[in-house]
Amino acid sequence: MSRELILALNPRMQFTRIAVYRMNTTVFLKKINHKPEDFNGFDRYVDQAALRAKIILDELKSNDIRIDDIAVVIGRGGLLKPVKSGVYKVNDSMVKDLSSCEYGDDVVNLGGLLANTIASELSNADAFIADPVVVDELEDIARITGRPEFKKKSIFHALNQKIAARKYAKSVYKKYEEMNIIVAHLGGGISIGAHRKGRVIDANQAYDGDGPFSPIRSGSLPMGDVIRECFSGKYTQEEMLNKQTGKGGLFAHFNTYSGYDVCKMRDAGDAKATEVLAAMAYQVSKSIASMYAVFDGEPVDAIIITGGLAKDEQFVKEIKTRVDKIAPVSIQPGAEVLGALSYYGKMILRKETEILEY
Ligand SMILES: Nc1ncnc2c1ncn2[C@@H]1O[C@H](COP(=O)(O)OP(=O)(O)O)[C@@H](O)[C@H]1O
Numbered sequence: 584m585s586r587e588l589i590l591a592l593n594p595r596m597q598f599t600r601i602a603v604y605r606m607n608t609t610v611f612l613k614k615i616n617h618k619p620e621d622f623n624g625f626d627r628y629v630d631q632a633a634l635r636a637k638i639i640l641d642e643l644k645s646n647d648i649r650i651d652d653i654a655v656v657i658g659r660g661g662l663l664k665p666v667k668s669g670v671y672k673v674n675d676s677m678v679k680d681l682s683s684c685e686y687g688d689d690v691v692n693l694g695g696l697l698a699n700t701i702a703s704e705l706s707n708a709d710a711f712i713a714d715p716v717v718v719d720e721l722e723d724i725a726r727i728t729g730r731p732e733f734k735k736k737s738i739f740h741a742l743n744q745k746i747a748a749r750k751y752a753k754s755v756y757k758k759y760e761e762m763n764i765i766v767a768h769l770g771g772g773i774s775i776g777a778h779r780k781g782r783v784i785d786a787n788q789a790y791d792g793d794g795p796f797s798p799i800r801s802g803s804l805p806m807g808d809v810i811r812e813c814f815s816g817k818y819t820q821e822e823m824l825n826k827q828t829g830k831g832g833l834f835a836h837f838n839t840y841s842g843y844d845v846c847k848m849r850d851a852g853d854a855k856a857t858e859v860l861a862a863m864a865y866q867v868s869k870s871i872a873s874m875y876a877v878f879d880g881e882p883v884d885a886i887i888i889t890g891g892l893a894k895d896e897q898f899v900k901e902i903k904t905r906v907d908k909i910a911p912v913s914i915q916p917g918a919e920v921l922g923a924l925s926y927y928g929k930m931i932l933r934k935e936t937e938i939l940e941y
């Protein structure tokens with residue numbers, strides 16, 4: 584039996600999900616909740632790397648995980664320069680870009696940094712990320728905007744979207760690379776991707792760009808109003824960016840980061856929650872429908888709705904009824920981030936994947 588373990592890491596704002604796998608067996612699975620006061624004094628998410636790494640290692644040790652059997656530490660990848668899809672070994676250049684927030688400050692940056700810090704504490708491990716949020720397969724036409732100095736960037740849930748699309752393709756006995764699929768990932772952020780024959784040729788820029796509003800992000804906004812707010816003197820640049828990326832969407836309306844809580848408010852009869860969730864479903868539907876045009880007349884084989892909010896039947900129903908004339912709709916509730924990372928971890932151990940250099 585192989586003694587080589589895989590440690591997968593998915594850092595979120597208020598918790599870190601970790602799992603340890605021995606090939607196809609899950610050895611350990613844990614959601615480590617963090618107290619907000621633990622991070623007092625840390626201005627940026629990346630400043631939390633050393634503390635979170637210690638908390639994770641302590642958790643593994645106190646659960647008798649044989650940490651020196653860990654060979655692969657793999658984290659959800661962060662805001663980096665645009666890259667092609669695949670597995671990347673964490674190197675100095677990646678650590679530099681993540682820790683300096685060169686491409687933005689988001690909790691997702693901690694994926695590569697935690698993997699690196701933890702691997703360096705172990706005797707036998709290397710650090711990796713796979714399909715980071717900056718996987719870029721956009722067609723050139725998708726990059727052009729109404730201002731020559733602004734180009735659209737590819738920032739979306741690449742890991743989750745591609746795994747969901749591959750899983751669907753397998754379920755209908757086809758190859759991902761042979762299918763045209765629209766994937767809607769409904770998580771803390773929301774991204775809608777047009778997967779044409781295995782390449783995501785268009786997607787909304789789900790971090791600080793465009794698309795539907797989400798539990799924490801503002802999405803597309805009336806641009807004139809945003810410009811006037813920027814110059815109102817009321818907010819710093821950092822505050823304005825934060826309103827777009829982490830304090831917009833449902834958070835701005837309800838002061839909670841939890842889409843689940845807002846769904847519960849709607850279920851309890853709250854009129855505002857009903858109205859705002861309906862508007863979010865409406866925006867997601869419009870974004871899915873807009874991707875139909877991206878395929879330029881080629882048939883779309885399926886629409887996949889996935890992510891945490893895909894667990895909410897009412898929310899999904901409101902989207903489905905608006906888009907199911909385009910293609911059959913398949914629901915994959917929840918986001919299998921750790922499972923997706925373990926899939927790549929296994930490929931690394933079996934030497935079945937190219938290890939790309941950042
Ligand atoms: N059963 C549920 N019903 C509605 N929303 C849910 C449910 N479970 C999780 N969510 C919401 O999904 C969002 C998280 O999505 P998820 O895909 O897990 O993560 P990520 O933020 O990494 O994209 C949160 O807003 C969470 O409250």
Ligand SMILES: CCCC(=O)OP(=O)(O)O
Nearest residue numbers: 716739770771772789790
């Ligand atoms: C960073 C862009 C993708 C995104 O929104 O991720 P989360 O939903 O995990 O915040």
